Amino acid sequence: xxxxxxxxxxxxxxxxxxxxxxxxxxxxxxxxxxxxxxxxxxxxxxxxxxxxxxxxxxxxxxxxxxxxxxxxxxxxxxxxxxxxxxxxxxxxxxx
Amino acid sequence: xxxxxxxxxxxxxxxxxxxxxxxxxxxxxxxxxxxxxxxxxxxxxxxxxxxxxxxxxxxxxxxxxxxxxxxxxxxxxxxxxxxxxxxxxxxxxxxxxxxxxxxxxxxxxxxxxxxxxxxxxxxxxxxxxxxxxxxxxxxxxxxxxxxxxxxxxxxxxxxxxxxxxxxxxxxxxxxxxxxxxxxxxxxxxxxxxxxxxxxxxxxxxxxxxxxxxxxxxxxxxxxxxxxxxxxxxxxxxxxxxxxxxxxxxxxxxxxxxxxxxxxxxxxxxxxxxxxxxxxxxxxxxxxxxxxxxxxxxxxxxxxxxxxxxxxxxxxxxxxxxxxxxxxxxxxxxxxxxxxxxxxxxxxxxxxxxxxxxxxxxxxxxxxxxxxxxxxxxxxxxxxxxxxxxxxxxxxxxxxxxxxxxxxxxxxxxxxxxxxxxxxxxxxxxxxxxxxxxxxxxxxxxxxxxxxxxxxxxxxxxxxxxxxxxxxxxxxxxxxxxxxxxx
Numbered sequence: 001x002x003x004x005x006x007x008x009x010x011x012x013x014x015x016x017x018x019x020x021x022x023x024x025x026x027x028x029x030x031x032x033x034x035x036x037x038x039x040x041x042x043x044x045x046x047x048x049x050x051x052x053x054x055x056x057x058x059x060x061x062x063x064x065x066x067x068x069x070x071x072x073x074x075x076x077x078x079x080x081x082x083x084x085x086x087x088x089x090x091x092x093x094x095x
Numbered sequence: 096x097x098x099x100x101x102x103x104x105x106x107x108x109x110x111x112x113x114x115x116x117x118x119x120x121x122x123x124x125x126x127x128x129x130x131x132x133x134x135x136x137x138x139x140x141x142x143x144x145x146x147x148x149x150x151x152x153x154x155x156x157x158x159x160x161x162x163x164x165x166x167x168x169x170x171x172x173x174x175x176x177x178x179x180x181x182x183x184x185x186x187x188x189x190x191x192x193x194x195x196x197x198x199x200x201x202x203x204x205x206x207x208x209x210x211x212x213x214x215x216x217x218x219x220x221x222x223x224x225x226x227x228x229x230x231x232x233x234x235x236x237x238x239x240x241x242x243x244x245x246x247x248x249x250x251x252x253x254x255x256x257x258x259x260x261x262x263x264x265x266x267x268x269x270x271x272x273x274x275x276x277x278x279x280x281x282x283x284x285x286x287x288x289x290x291x292x293x294x295x296x297x298x299x300x301x302x303x304x305x306x307x308x309x310x311x312x313x314x315x316x317x318x319x320x321x322x323x324x325x326x327x328x329x330x331x332x333x334x335x336x337x338x339x340x341x342x343x344x345x346x347x348x349x350x351x352x353x354x355x356x357x358x359x360x361x362x363x364x365x366x367x368x369x370x371x372x373x374x375x376x377x378x379x380x381x382x383x384x385x386x387x388x389x390x391x392x393x394x395x396x397x398x399x400x401x402x403x404x405x406x407x408x409x410x411x412x413x414x415x416x417x418x419x420x421x422x423x424x425x426x427x428x429x430x431x432x433x434x435x436x437x438x439x440x441x442x443x444x445x446x447x448x449x450x451x452x453x454x455x456x457x458x459x460x461x462x463x464x465x466x467x468x469x470x471x472x473x474x475x476x477x478x479x480x481x482x483x484x485x486x487x488x489x490x491x492x493x494x495x496x497x498x499x500x501x502x503x504x505x506x507x508x509x510x511x512x513x514x515x516x517x518x519x520x521x522x523x524x525x526x527x528x529x530x531x532x533x534x535x536x537x538x539x540x541x542x543x544x545x546x547x548x549x550x551x552x553x554x555x556x557x558x559x560x561x562x563x564x565x566x567x568x569x570x571x572x573x574x575x576x577x578x579x580x581x
Binding site for chain 1: 193194195197198290291303304330333334336396398399401402403405406413417420421422423424425426427431432433434435436437438439440442443446448451452454455456458459462469471472473474475476477478479481513514517529530555
């Protein structure tokens, strides 16, 4: 299956990646190769097959609703690239 | 023999008899790192000071009698995708280049409680995406048996460090073969436990339905020792199984009488290295000689595993890696004009080419209009692959295969062709899709003295069976005693 350069640009936007022209060209050809290989799955008829999300027989795992120790604010902010007044700081969103 | 070349159980015995100290073992390992890591480059971070402090504590704890745990005072390297409180955890990515975790992964916490010594954080493919450790955002790790060759991946730093004596044992993680394939390439033992056996709390997520942590060691006994410590239920990981943990060291018996071992014909393919083929077939004969019954089995959907994996793993990765946005931790690019631009620039400058490729593939597979054709289709084929194993394990206890189709390849040989690189995981990937446990143990060497791995697979939560077969084989052979000359 071939993927077009335009599709690659669209997917990059969805994945929040900014690609150079060179990267876009390379990915267009590499992803086309990989998707062509992956097409072999269509040889299998899976209409009546249930999908497997993971192999454990567990669904929701609940615990009692009791307060447990959590990360203190100072530690939670310690790795932040930018912070102010106990908050994460990001570039302006609204003009 | 130098202390750094010994195993956990040998050193534990010496510590208990007062023949050595953790300080002596730790200095031996740190000295070895100084001597050879310039060539091998197993470590992203060497934690000398942490190791020396832990060694002193271990020696104090041992003074009142026996060392409290089999790993007390023993240096165990940690793959750099497991959180270590106060010690940089990069995942071999620039995007986490300055990340200092505020907590320990559960596996690290368990080793801490046992009084282990951490010599450092091991190199890997960025975000564990790769089969050669060439995708590290920092540098390439080299195979201690031949410095021109890859150590395997993604846990290449862990496997190389064990083989080179730069630690006594290591932890790795395995999403599609990332413990077993590097173990095979480096001539050491690597176990991927059953999905759910070991807590992943504090493991940087790659593909959540496949990731699993496990030991990389010099022999099977050491792997069982580490499993006893890291396995078991963890309330902090909702996917960890609430099942009793057996004592795996009690499965180590010298025979395999009464066991049935299955050989899947789909794993002996054209294009496999004839030396690998011969070694693995010889290993199966050895197991037969030790009392196992050997039968043919069939895993008919094996040929679809790589395609299934690269849909499911990349889809899950694209979702998991959405968290790297330059806000709460990790790298933030300079000069962004607004928030969206900050996300785009931080991610584009922070991730390497393989990670970007997988985010792209996964995002595409999950995008509107393609979900059913790719992700759902992949999950359905996954069901077929799992059923193959369920069916085969009705008549056998263990399945034996090669770990990889060839011994370690040359650095650069496959780095320009992602699909060729993906196909080097052809024998390990199905195991993650089926969620079963698998171990790789050394079963010989090629003419050019490169290690070859035998893979033994078991039923869900039956690590005991593969430990037993692996130990019996190991005791009948001496491949595990060889060390590379560096």
